[in-house]
Amino acid sequence: MMSKTIRIGTRDSELALWQAHTVEKKLNDLGYKTQIIAVKSQGDIILDKPLYELGITGIFTKTLDIAMLNGDIDIAVHSMKDVPTALPTGIVQAAVLERATTLDILVHKGNLDFLEEKATIATGSLRRQAMWLNKYPNHNVVDLRGNVNTRMQKLTENEWSGAVFAAAGLERINLKPENYINLDWMIPAPAQGAMLVVAMANDEFSRQVLNELNDIDTEVCSHIERQFLKTLEGGCTAPIGALAVFIEDDILFKGVLFSIDGKQKIEIEKTIPMQEWKKLGFYCAKEILENGGAELMKSIKESLKK
Template identity: 35%
Template sequence: MKSSIRIGTRGSKLALWQAQHVADRLAAAGLTPEIVIITTTGDVVLDRSLDKIGAKGVFTEELEQGLRTGHVDIAVHSAKDVQSSIPADLELLAFLEREQVNDVIVSFDPALDLQRPDLVLGTSSTRRKAMLKRFLPHAVTAEARGNLQTRLRKLEEGQYHGLVLAYAGVHRMEYDSLIRFVLPETQYVPATGQGSIAIECARSLEPDLKAKLRRILDHEATHVCLVAERAFLRTMEGGCSIPSFALATLAPGGTVRLHGGLISLDGQHWLDEQQTAPLAAAETLGVRVAEAVLARGGQQILDDIRQQRQLS
């Protein structure tokens, strides 16, 4: 079994932080990691919103090609960026322990008032835009593509009053001092996988090596939760371009609870479902919650969204 591990990653500071975090874990276990930077479509196409460029695999496709060719052994992703269905020749090997899951609002203004009538908040997330229309209907949302540093530069230039971001990225990049509001996860329910780092590999990777990497990197509780969330997302046939949300947490008695749902683009229609199941049934739980949301009107919301996008 080889000890040298080539780690594929995007080149942003946050992506490199995540890759280095993985590399440090591997090095501590006696392996020799090497970080390989790969540029993805999402890093290049910055003049269109995610829903306009399809979003499926926009941050992962080139990394996955590197896995297929053997250019890299593993790929490191923000788990929320991983598309709902993984190609048959690849697999998600591990999920690192999850960071705090919340969305946050960051600003250079320490006295930022969310009730100001001319409030402009930057975000590239379809889910966040829809939730802001529901919970802060007076706010204007403005597109905010690019890496975290690019978005913060735009914020400093005055293009927005605040940015809506995942706490995990803000914290990992040590911008905690800019956090003005931590949005409650019971209301602003996060995207599938938010706060965790996903490790992907080719199914053909040496079995003993896969087992060792899983032992070093995988966090069991996080893995169970993300199995439920990703089964929900897959059943919804959604991705970054669909305003769905899902958060699984471990519950008493060896169970997992999943809160999943869907919101219309204008924020007017909100459907959610909460159910609990044994840990071993996490995947079934995700499917069941998604099917309940779809049956209660979620399918109509998805159909309406797709029709609107065809017309736009």
């Protein structure tokens, strides 16, 4: 059985390929044969529309889902935060790799005076936009699309004061510049910094192999965060942040929902014993929905339709 070559599907951006090669190396070290198959995703091709306007969750994962359902690849590697909380029928979560940093960072031009003044900050994420405007209401936020390299390039070409990135992505491909600040006040996207490997439900071989790569702590924390997200949004894009971390035998969870303009903020923070993790994300989301979150989600859906 060791002789089966595992075909690893990935997007063709530098970061996606880095992630695929990381998984490949881990599998090769365990004695398995692999082959990397790179495909372009719609999310990489259509760069002139904001993500939420493209109207599908999973724009970056869809192409790989199709390749997998067609039998062209055996497994696929994703940034977990890009993956919709509901996987397509027949595809399952097979491994979550040990998490990198969850931090968001602001990459700037070397002078931070703009934080006190009017400024334009770039990000393609509704979550980052809302959190930024909540803290800096007099700033302007513009849409920024493309893979990490494209976004860094656009930052240098434009007059913007800065742009927000996930630290993990820039660190993985050595693009993190000297001019950055850690935005430790910004609650990350659910599962930020984690890599997910999916396989076909009926592919026993690949699933058993990938199980050897699974990091249980990251699996638990990302499950809580994604459950929180799923319970809140039901398939609609919204400014949602979530972070679960182990603190000795407890789990600390922080979750937040913002209005798109950042003016409204509903947050929750809970510490629970580790063994009660299974429904934590669900209960925290329910609490937010009861504290005005349901109305807020409704207005977010309405405003994104316009």
